[in-house]
Amino acid sequence: MEDGVVGLVAELAAAELGEIIELTDKINTLTKRIEKRTVQVAPTLLAMPGVGPLTAAKIVGEAAGVGRFKSEAAFARHSGIAPIPVWSGNTAGRVRLTRSGNRQLNAAVHRIAITQIRLDGLGQAYYRKKKAEGMSNPEALRCLKRRLVRVVYGHLHTDQDAAAPRLAAAA
Numbered sequence: 001m002e003d004g005v006v007g008l009v010a011e012l013a014a015a016e017l018g019e020i021i022e023l024t025d026k027i028n029t030l031t032k033r034i035e036k037r038t039v040q041v042a043p044t045l046l047a048m049p050g051v052g053p054l055t056a057a058k059i060v061g062e063a064a065g066v067g068r069f070k071s072e073a074a075f076a077r078h079s080g081i082a083p084i085p086v087w088s089g090n091t092a093g094r095v096r097l098t099r100s101g102n103r104q105l106n107a108a109v110h111r112i113a114i115t116q117i118r119l120d121g122l123g124q125a126y127y128r129k130k131k132a133e134g135m136s137n138p139e140a141l142r143c144l145k146r147r148l149v150r151v152v153y154g155h156l157h158t159d160q161d162a163a164a165p166r167l168a169a170a171a
Helices: 003-041 053-063 072-079 103-118 122-132 137-170
Strands: 083-088 091-097
Touching: 003 053, 053 103, 053 137, 072 103, 072 137, 103 122, 103 137, 122 137
Parallel strands: none
Antiparallel strands: 083 091
16 A cells, blocks of 8 residues: 555544544443442342343333333233243144334343353253253243243332332432
């Protein structure tokens, strides 16, 4: 390459690097703000293995108030995690995941499930138990996600109930 082209490439690369550094700083600042707020809003959810501040914030935001769901089953349905029965002819009793529901909430629970499978703990033990029962990987993952959404629902209720007196005092 010519010297002029090399200089131009270096100049463009330096400008891109500057933008990356600036955006990284903004991302880190926003992440810290989200973490600080999530600790206040969802402390019990954050205590759950596999749930970080960003995942907890996503769940709280996408749930938009757990009180609007009449049960954990309704929350699971909204999350797209409740199984749907499928059968045809003589094959009855099979279920599959729904493709409807809140995909962002489903993705957050999926991240928790994958993390818990990697960690030693209750999630991994439950997943292995389902695999030992003869379920395929997706079936065992579906069962784990359904179990996790029950726990998430409970933690959201606990956090909401704990926040109610603080909100009443602030009003």
